[in-house]
Each structure stands twice: as C-alpha cells, then as structure tokens.
Amino acid sequence: MELLARARQLESEGRSIIHMEVGEPDFPTPDPIVEAGRQALMEDHTHYTPAMGITELREAIAGHYATRFGCRVDPQQVVVTPGSSGALQLVMGVLVNPGEAVLMADPGYPCNRHFVYLAGGDPVTVPVGPATQYQLTAELVEKAWTPNTKAVMLATPSNPTGTLVSRQAMEEIHEVVKSRNGVLIIDEIYQGLVYGGEEFTAASIADDIFVINSFSKYFGMTGWRLGWMIAPREMVAAVDKLAQNIFLSPPTPSQHAALAAFTEETQQILESRREAFRARRDFLLPKLQELGFEMATEPQGAFYLYANCSSLTGDSFDFAMRLLEEEGGAITPGKDFGSNRPEQHVRFAYTTDISKLEEGVKRIARFLGRS
Ligand SMILES: Cc1ncc(COP(=O)(O)O)c(C=O)c1O
Structure with a gap:
C-alpha cells in the first residue's frame, strides 16, 4: 500500500x-455485461434480492460448470456474494470457531489471513516454494495439521505466484483433510485465466468442498463486486443465514449484468x-x-x-x-x-x-x- x-x-x-x-x-467489463447492467437499471432492478442471489443467476452459474467442465452443480448450492471477498467472509464465518486454525500457503493472498482473524480463528501459514510450485501438498498439510485445525485453504491459480494445483494433488489433499474431519476451501477466483495444464474445478472432485469464485478477474468485473461460492449442501442454510445478516443481498444491478457473462458473445x-x-x-x-x-x-x-x-x-x-x-x-x-x-x-x-x-x-x- x-x-x-x-x-x-x-x-x-x-x-x-x-x-x-x-x-x-x-x-x-465486456460490452454485453455493461449493456445488461444498464438495462437492469432502466428496469428498476435496484431493490434487495434474496441473500443468496437471484435464481436466474444461480442457475446460470450452475450451467457454466456444466458447459465448461461437464460438472453437475445444484443451483441450490450456489451462493452469490459481494465479490469473492464476501464469499470468503461467509465461509470463515460459518466454519471457524474462536481458536480454530485454517492452514494456507505462504506466500498467499494476504486478506485470507484477515478473514480467519475476523472469525476469531488462527490463520496458520505454511511456507511453500518452487519444489511444490508454491502450493500446499498433502504431505505439507499432514505435517501442519494439529487438533485445532479446522480447514485448509488453497488457491488455484494462486495470487501471487500464478501457479496451479493439479487435480491429483487436490484429490490427495482432500483425502487428508477428510480423514481428519476438516474442511477444504478452494479459491478458484482466477479460474479461466489459465495458459497451460489441465483446467478443472474442485466442484468435480467432491461436494463437501467450499468452492469460491468471482466475476472480478476472468470476467473483468472487479468494481461490480460480485462473486459466488458453491457450498456443501448441509452448510447452505447457515451460509444463507449469515449472508442475510451481514450483506442482506449481493448488489442487484450487478447480478442482472452478470447474467450476460455466460453468453457465447x-x-x-x-x-x-x-x-x-x-x-x-x-x-x-x-x-x-x-x-x-x-x-x-x-x-x-x-x-x-x-x-x-x-x-x-x-x-x-x-x-x-x-x-x-x-x-x-x-x-x-x-x-x-x-x-x-x-x-x-x-x-x-x-x-x-x-x-x-x-x-x-x-x-x-x-x-x-x-x-
Ligand atoms: C486470491 C484472491 N482471492 C480473492 C480476491 C478477492 O477478489 P474479489 O473480492 O474482487 O472477488 C482476490 C483479489 O485480488 C485474490 O487475488
């Protein structure tokens, strides 16, 4: 700063x-999205929406997973949020109790630590380097795990390193986390901005993973403040309740604009x-x-x-x-x-x-x- x-x-x-x-x-922001946003304002889409977002957008997001990754996502598990920052705040809010730890890579996106602090938790950073493409591995997670550990967070592609987690590495980490009754959180907010390697989504690995995404980066909508998560089915009600309390709803004109994000054009x-x-x-x-x-x-x-x-x-x-x-x-x-x-x-x-x-x-x- x-x-x-x-x-x-x-x-x-x-x-x-x-x-x-x-x-x-x-x-x-691509023209079709801007035009849809303009139209939304003209049509008075300026009131609150349900806390988890409008149904059309939740369905469109689920459809995007089907088209892009051949992965079935239930729209009921899609929660639209004010940026992925909103999603991260909700995830930590519903998962982390005071004193519980969340493991994450160092170097990593600095705000992640603060979302954990906000929930009274303890961010535990694990040093990573070129040997593991600056990403956590199942072995590193196993070593860093303690009885206080609640969750593990990965970002693929990562900020600041631009590196990916392979499907195999993610599956291995998921196994370790699951065997310890923990929760895996995957930040996919740079999804789409990938120039090599296999493109996949954590949503295709298991449905007990919190998958975080955003309209900010690939979709070029940073200032519209819109993101989403796919929440495990049994966590949706808690996420909804917390979203109702802290956000009321994600920005309405932005949600209507984002409906144009998945068109062919x-x-x-x-x-x-x-x-x-x-x-x-x-x-x-x-x-x-x-x-x-x-x-x-x-x-x-x-x-x-x-x-x-x-x-x-x-x-x-x-x-x-x-x-x-x-x-x-x-x-x-x-x-x-x-x-x-x-x-x-x-x-x-x-x-x-x-x-x-x-x-x-x-x-x-x-x-x-x-x-
Ligand atoms: C890794 C990562 N996660 C989350 C965010 C938050 O982005 P937004 O709230 O705009 O979706 C950023 C922004 O730079 C980021 O780099």
Whole structure:
C-alpha cells in the first residue's frame, strides 16, 4: 500500500509510471455485461434480492460448470456474494470457531489471513516454494495439521505466484483433510485465466468442498463486486443465514449484468483476453529471467509472476521502492504476501499491455545497469 500510494503521488506530479503492481485486469467489463447492467437499471432492478442471489443467476452459474467442465452443480448450492471477498467472509464465518486454525500457503493472498482473524480463528501459514510450485501438498498439510485445525485453504491459480494445483494433488489433499474431519476451501477466483495444464474445478472432485469464485478477474468485473461460492449442501442454510445478516443481498444491478457473462458473445471476448494475457506472460517471463529474476517453474495462470530476486538484491522492498523512485517502475515486494523469505521475492502483474511491459523491462534493465 505504501508503494501504491507513492506510485500514485509520483504520477500526480507528472511522472510516467509503468504499472506492474495492479491486481486487476486492465480490460473494461465486456460490452454485453455493461449493456445488461444498464438495462437492469432502466428496469428498476435496484431493490434487495434474496441473500443468496437471484435464481436466474444461480442457475446460470450452475450451467457454466456444466458447459465448461461437464460438472453437475445444484443451483441450490450456489451462493452469490459481494465479490469473492464476501464469499470468503461467509465461509470463515460459518466454519471457524474462536481458536480454530485454517492452514494456507505462504506466500498467499494476504486478506485470507484477515478473514480467519475476523472469525476469531488462527490463520496458520505454511511456507511453500518452487519444489511444490508454491502450493500446499498433502504431505505439507499432514505435517501442519494439529487438533485445532479446522480447514485448509488453497488457491488455484494462486495470487501471487500464478501457479496451479493439479487435480491429483487436490484429490490427495482432500483425502487428508477428510480423514481428519476438516474442511477444504478452494479459491478458484482466477479460474479461466489459465495458459497451460489441465483446467478443472474442485466442484468435480467432491461436494463437501467450499468452492469460491468471482466475476472480478476472468470476467473483468472487479468494481461490480460480485462473486459466488458453491457450498456443501448441509452448510447452505447457515451460509444463507449469515449472508442475510451481514450483506442482506449481493448488489442487484450487478447480478442482472452478470447474467450476460455466460453468453457465447461474452465468452468469445473473454477468451480473446485470455490469449492477450498469455501473450503478455510469454513476453515477460523470459525477459525477466534474462535480467536475473528466477522463476523455477513456468507460472500457468492468473496474471502474476512471482520471482526470486535474491541474485539482484537482499531487500525486495527497498528494490521495489528504488525502482519506483529512479525509473518509475511499479512492482510489488514479497512482503505483501507473507513472511516466507519476502525480502527475496517480488511480484510482477501483467495487467498492462505489451508495449508498456516492454517499457517496464527497459526501465528495469536500466535500473540494474544492463542497458
Ligand atoms: C486470491 C484472491 N482471492 C480473492 C480476491 C478477492 O477478489 P474479489 O473480492 O474482487 O472477488 C482476490 C483479489 O485480488 C485474490 O487475488
């Protein structure tokens, strides 16, 4: 946040900044969705809806799993939420009692820890690295499990690392969690933004998994604040009750807009954007490697590259700050994502077009004295 604030300040002073720190797509919301949103406002869809969302959208989401993954999801188990942030808050709220632990990978999405704290729980971060593609494994989960552990959370693709969990690894983790009467939570909010490896959903593995998703990233709807979860059948009533209390309903115009997210026309737009993200990754990854940033595995999803920069600096925060001040290049230091060797890592987001990434690479090269 400190770095972002400084980047904004420099920009307002007229400095040119290349943004490689932004965690949201640079593309606007696809036109058909915007048009459906406009229509919703004209038709006065501006009142509360049921707390779990409108039936048409819950059905459309279930239909999306059938079309995309050949996976049957009961619309009754689909809960529409204010962003996946709303879903994460609900999940922790219904699952975690004070003193209970939730295991998660470090590095990871920083807010996850805070959702656990909010429920009075104890986030337990497990250091992960290139040997496991920066993801938890069944073995790591087994080792970290204690009698207090209630749940395990994975994100695939992950923020900040862009790496995936394979189906086999997820099945193994699910087995371990189930055998200990715990609950598995899978964050699939970057689903759709995958450039290799097998695309699948945790919903096709078991129906006792909480599957979290969002309209923010693949669908390009960050500001509409809309996400969803698939909740295990026996947890739906509790989730509904909590949603009624803390949100009343997800945003109504956004729900109507999102009905246009699964049409053929929108899917074509989104798939062409996926190709654009892939091209950016394919450009940026080797350029950064040439400059000395290390990525042991090729990240296959989201729009992030999480790089080891220890051959270039001993302090990634200072490195990012100096890159910003001296060359106007904005990247995120590892410190944002946990306490597992953060000083050796930085995150690059390819949420800007290739010409800007080219300029960003030039600036980093100049900063490193390579040009
Ligand atoms: C891994 C992960 N989970 C959840 C979120 C929350 O997103 P939203 O509330 O917009 O769906 C983000 C946002 O960056 C994220 O990176």
